[in-house]
Amino acid sequence: MKYNNNLPIYMQIMDKIKKDIVLGNVQPGEKLPSTKQLAQDSQVNPNTIARVYRELEREEVTFTQRGVGTYVTKNEGVRKKLQEIMAGKVVQQFLQGMKELGFSLEEMQELIQREKEKEE
Amino acid sequence: MKYNNNLPIYMQIMDKIKKDIVLGNVQPGEKLPSTKQLAQDSQVNPNTIARVYRELEREEVTFTQRGVGTYVTKNEGVRKKLQEIMAGKVVQQFLQGMKELGFSLEEMQELIQREKEKEE
Amino acid sequence: MKYNNNLPIYMQIMDKIKKDIVLGNVQPGEKLPSTKQLAQDSQVNPNTIARVYRELEREEVTFTQRGVGTYVTKNEGVRKKLQEIMAGKVVQQFLQGMKELGFSLEEMQELIQREKEKEE
Amino acid sequence: MKYNNNLPIYMQIMDKIKKDIVLGNVQPGEKLPSTKQLAQDSQVNPNTIARVYRELEREEVTFTQRGVGTYVTKNEGVRKKLQEIMAGKVVQQFLQGMKELGFSLEEMQELIQREKEKEE
DNA sequence: GTGGTCTAGACCACT
DNA sequence: GTGGTCTAGACCACC
Numbered sequence: 001m002k003y004n005n006n007l008p009i010y011m012q013i014m015d016k017i018k019k020d021i022v023l024g025n026v027q028p029g030e031k032l033p034s035t036k037q038l039a040q041d042s043q044v045n046p047n048t049i050a051r052v053y054r055e056l057e058r059e060e061v062t063f064t065q066r067g068v069g070t071y072v073t074k075n076e077g078v079r080k081k082l083q084e085i086m087a088g089k090v091v092q093q094f095l096q097g098m099k100e101l102g103f104s105l106e107e108m109q110e111l112i113q114r115e116k117e118k119e120e
Numbered sequence: 121m122k123y124n125n126n127l128p129i130y131m132q133i134m135d136k137i138k139k140d141i142v143l144g145n146v147q148p149g150e151k152l153p154s155t156k157q158l159a160q161d162s163q164v165n166p167n168t169i170a171r172v173y174r175e176l177e178r179e180e181v182t183f184t185q186r187g188v189g190t191y192v193t194k195n196e197g198v199r200k201k202l203q204e205i206m207a208g209k210v211v212q213q214f215l216q217g218m219k220e221l222g223f224s225l226e227e228m229q230e231l232i233q234r235e236k237e238k239e240e
Numbered sequence: 241m242k243y244n245n246n247l248p249i250y251m252q253i254m255d256k257i258k259k260d261i262v263l264g265n266v267q268p269g270e271k272l273p274s275t276k277q278l279a280q281d282s283q284v285n286p287n288t289i290a291r292v293y294r295e296l297e298r299e300e301v302t303f304t305q306r307g308v309g310t311y312v313t314k315n316e317g318v319r320k321k322l323q324e325i326m327a328g329k330v331v332q333q334f335l336q337g338m339k340e341l342g343f344s345l346e347e348m349q350e351l352i353q354r355e356k357e358k359e360e
Numbered sequence: 361m362k363y364n365n366n367l368p369i370y371m372q373i374m375d376k377i378k379k380d381i382v383l384g385n386v387q388p389g390e391k392l393p394s395t396k397q398l399a400q401d402s403q404v405n406p407n408t409i410a411r412v413y414r415e416l417e418r419e420e421v422t423f424t425q426r427g428v429g430t431y432v433t434k435n436e437g438v439r440k441k442l443q444e445i446m447a448g449k450v451v452q453q454f455l456q457g458m459k460e461l462g463f464s465l466e467e468m469q470e471l472i473q474r475e476k477e478k479e480e
Numbered sequence: 481g482t483g484g485t486c487t488a489g490a491c492c493a494c495t
Numbered sequence: 496g497t498g499g500t501c502t503a504g505a506c507c508a509c510c
Contacts, residue, residue: 019221022221022222023220023221086221091214091231094210097210100139101139105235105236106236108232109233111211112228112229116226116229
């Protein structure tokens with residue numbers, strides 16, 4: 001058994017940016033902070049941020065204009081797509097965690113239903 | 121921003137043991153491996169395992185006989201209680217994660233429903 | 241026969257702190273010395289003090305602010321409660337010790353009474 | 361602060377023997393076990409037991425006949441005297457402990473009284 | 481600077 | 496051989 005499964009920092013920052021896109025905190029086409037700026041804000045090495053932007057571009061979430069900056073892709077579908085992917089991860093984690101505790105899908109539904117009733 | 125949300129090793133191992141109890145992999149009253157044994161198996165320092173067993177005893181999940189070993193509590197209710205507590209945590213994590221992505225409880229229900237249909 | 245009835249160091253230090261709270265030497269809400277400071281003062285390893293503060297927090301005698309310090313709980317009732325618990329222990333030890341010497345409760349009362357008269 | 365205040369083993373064994381005399385488990389004039397025998401029973405070095413008997417003799421609790429054995433003193437008063445001395449220690453410990461917790465002698469009396477009522 | 485965790489290795493008490 | 500305690504020293508996260 002290994003007991004250190006932390007996500008690398010660059011992935012955590014990527015997730016944070018994606019979440020901001022999903023929630024509309026940053027809009028399609030909007031400029032993201034400079035590498036140096038974000039490095040300072042996140043208390044992280046600029047190389048790490050460079051990697052963040054490189055990977056985001058590879059995933060076609062952002063695009064980069066050399067000497068100018070990094071922008072959120074203008075493709076409007078990106079929001080929806082990101083939301084689905086990230087939600088999928090959360091759902092899978094939930095399903096796995098509950099299955100490991102011996103719960104069936106029906107029981108999971110009931111638990112969510114109970115939350116709904118609690119909210120009312 | 122926080123870029124480290126890992127549980128400490130001793131808690132991860134506690135969770136692993138609790139999960140084993142919930143699933144019936146270890147029965148009430150059954151002896152758990154010795155600290156040194158589990159330390160070796162888990163590639164972890166014996167002190168860390170000592171802490172695991174100390175905290176589990178505090179939570180009345182196990183009991184300890186000095187010079188003999190650590191045993192799962194004989195109280196049959198423990199299984200049920202642990203299941204509820206641990207499931208509660210997984211559910212809360214799910215709810216929070218999905219809310220952060222802008223999902224409503226209804227949408228979460230639909231996603232689980234879709235999983236159910238996938239399974240059939 | 242057992243020839244070692246010493247409390248572990250960490251418990252002795254816990255008792256010392258509790259006693260200080262009971263006597264008002266430290267007030268509710270007051271900051272306790274840092275682990276490293278107290279470790280130096282007590283000529284004890286910082287890990288041992290860490291355990292002291294961890295257990296005190298578990299008993300809700302103190303609370304901890306990560307990166308700031310450890311404080312006596314603000315709940316005013318703590319003083320009274322601690323006093324009762326600790327006095328109970330002293331009384332039980334007394335009762336047991338005297339019973340082992342063949343004294344009755346009446347005789348114990350007389351001895352305390354004699355102390356009272358001595359004082360006057 | 362020092363946190364190791366264990367009584368030396370030889371004193372603990374002396375106390376045990378005195379307690380037995382007080383309670384009449386061994387009678388005045390009765391023979392005590394041999395050094396070797398008691399050493400084995402107590403899992404202790406024979407030199408330690410030799411010291412026990414030497415000190416008990418010095419306190420005139422026992423007397424020794426060379427080549428024969430060690431005996432409880434025939435003086436009938438010894439029982440009473442030992443009881444008083446040992447009880448005095450227990451009482452002093454109690455008084456000090458309670459004073460450190462801020463209790464008055466009256467309050468101590470009340471607590472003992474409460475024990476008496478509990479017993480009935 | 482604070483507390484929190486972990487390792488390495490030691491010694492002790494109990495069986 | 497078991498768990499319980501302690502030390503020494505290290506690294507991390509938070510403020």
